[in-house]
Amino acid sequence: MGGKVLKRFVPMVAIDVATKQEAISLFDQLMTADPQPIVKIGMELYYGLGQAIVQEAKKRDFKVFLDLKLYDIPHTVQRAMTAIGRLGVDFTTIHAAGGSEMLQAGLSGLNEGAKEAGLIPAKLLAITQLTSIDDQILHAQQHVDLSLIESVQNYAKLAEQAGLAGVVCSAHEIKAIRKVTGANFLCITPGIRPVQAVKDDQKRVVTPAQARQNGSNGIVVGRPITQSNVPVTAYRQIAQAFLG
Ligand SMILES: O=c1ccn([C@@H]2O[C@H](COP(=O)(O)O)[C@@H](O)[C@H]2O)c(=O)[nH]1
Numbered sequence: 274m275g276g277k278v279l280k281r282f283v284p285m286v287a288i289d290v291a292t293k294q295e296a297i298s299l300f301d302q303l304m305t306a307d308p309q310p311i312v313k314i315g316m317e318l319y320y321g322l323g324q325a326i327v328q329e330a331k332k333r334d335f336k337v338f339l340d341l342k343l344y345d346i347p348h349t350v351q352r353a354m355t356a357i358g359r360l361g362v363d364f365t366t367i368h369a370a371g372g373s374e375m376l377q378a379g380l381s382g383l384n385e386g387a388k389e390a391g392l393i394p395a396k397l398l399a400i401t402q403l404t405s406i407d408d409q410i411l412h413a414q415q416h417v418d419l420s421l422i423e424s425v426q427n428y429a430k431l432a433e434q435a436g437l438a439g440v441v442c443s444a445h446e447i448k449a450i451r452k453v454t455g456a457n458f459l460c461i462t463p464g465i466r467p468v469q470a471v472k473d474d475q476k477r478v479v480t481p482a483q484a485r486q487n488g489s490n491g492i493v494v495g496r497p498i499t500q501s502n503v504p505v506t507a508y509r510q511i512a513q514a515f516l517g
Contacts, residue, residue, distance in 0.1 A: 277456050280490050284481075284512050285311040285338050285364075285461070287495030293322055297329060302505045304333045308516075310508060311363065313338040313493055327360050336363040338493075342400050344368035347378035354379045354397075358386020362395045364461075366441060369399035369428035376435035396459065399432035401425040401442045404464030407476040421477075422449045433458050441493075443477035444484040451488065463493035467511060471497075481514035489515075 286303060288296050296318055303310055312335045318326050319341060330337050339362040343350050350367065357365050367379045380397050387394035402411065402425050411417045417424055429440045429450045439459025442450060447460045466478045473496070484492045492515050494508075501507035 279488055280457070280459070281485075281516065282461075282491035283308045283310055284508065284515055285313045285491055285493045286498050286508060287313040287315060287340075287463070287493055288499065289315055289317050289495050290499065291317060291321060293326065293329075296322070296326055299499060299504060300330060300333050300335065303508060304335065306505050306508055306512070308512065309335065310512070311336040311338050311491075313340050313495075315340045316342070324360060327362060331361065338362070338364040339395070340364075340366050342366045342368055343379060344371050345375075347371075347375045350375050351378035351382035354382030355386035355389075358383040358388075358392070358394060359390040361387075361390065361392045364398060365395045366398050366400055367437075369401055369432050369440070373431055373435045376432060376437060380436050396438035398459065398461055399428060399435075399437050399440045401428040401432075401440050401446070404443045404462075404477045405474045410476075422446055426450060426453050429454050429458070439490065444479040444487045444489045444492075445477050447487045447489060459490045460488070461491045461493060462489040463495075465492045465494045465497065465511070467497055467507075467514070481511045485515050485517065 288299050290296050312330050343353055383397055384394045408421050411421050425442050425446045426449050430453050432440050433454045441461050443464045444462040450460055462484050464475045464478045494511055498504050498507045
């Protein structure tokens with residue numbers, strides 16, 4: 274009785290396509306869904322089309338997750354985040370591996386940009402270990418001594434101490450993260466596959482229902498929706514499995 278109610282966002286759809294035409298077509302299909310998803314604009318779309326695509330999404334009343342995964346020296350990150358802060362997006366990302374000075378600089382830049390523009394700052398999320406990384410890559414290629422879970426926990430603590438809103442992780446790690454962070458710290462989880470057997474670049478995958486069971490605050494789903502025959506139907510099924 275009296276347990277904390279988990280904050281759960283609507284699914285975030287990764288609009289990872291190359292052209293404005295493809296992006297607008299997906300926006301127009303997804304804006305008819307109830308609940309309307311959050312749209313995630315990543316590097317492919319943003320580097321190709323720039324700020325205009327953020328405005329196209331906002332025009333259709335989407336909440337926007339701008340996923341650019343900043344990772345550079347603190348000064349550069351701070352200035353880039355100030356520019357992002359002025360855009361009025363709802364979520365954005367930075368790599369925890371950049372360390373606490375970089376995380377704090379990013380957060381400060383983001384808040385400054387939003388303040389200048391008279392906007393509510395985006396929630397800043399730290400990338401822990403990409404969901405395309407597994408223990409083998411971590412140990413054999415990156416020569417990290419910690420286990421994957423320990424590394425993710427470490428990055429989550431670092432991000433929380435720097436004042437960030439949460440992390441991007443796999444839903445496999447949520448329970449471990451919650452042991453070392455506060456109850457309001459967000460765990461946003463890509464690596465979602467409605468059918469787990471699909472083989473692609475994602476290594477740490479779960480189904481939408483497993484993400485819900487594990488306590489994810491929000492799932493990020495790209496190809497299972499954008500490459501399906503009817504994206505809005507795929508989105509609805511995934512949203513139902515996650516939101517219940
Ligand atoms: O650890 C991470 C961080 C970000 N992503 C992003 O999420 C989507 C996933 O797309 P799928 O097509 O469903 O694999 C993509 O935009 C990634 O850049 C991630 O997958 N893992």
